[in-house]
Amino acid sequence: MAVQVKNRVTKNVGTVPVIVSETDPSKRQTILGLSITNLTDGFLYIDVLVDDDTSVSGYYLKEALLAEGSSLRAVSTGEKLVLGTNNKLKVKASADDAVDVIVSYVETT
8 A cells, every 4th residue: 555645735716616635546645734815806615526436426515704814724634535436626706716725635555
């Protein structure tokens, strides 16, 4: 079993859900950190969704309020989010090109 610690940066996420991390049939991920930063001059609402291996989608966060120029730590301080095989982690915002997302995770193959 190989284990790797990685980061993934996704820029300018907007109103369409964007996959910020995903697994394939041979991998699992433990999300250690999920940071979302507001790039706009106003308040935003942020959704974080998880798709399982049957394409069922559920909210991890729904309409979390994010002030201008601030960051939201959706996963932090000892909390973990596990993505099984063929899972997707998606983020969307209430405005176009509104947030940057950084995901820190451990990948197991």
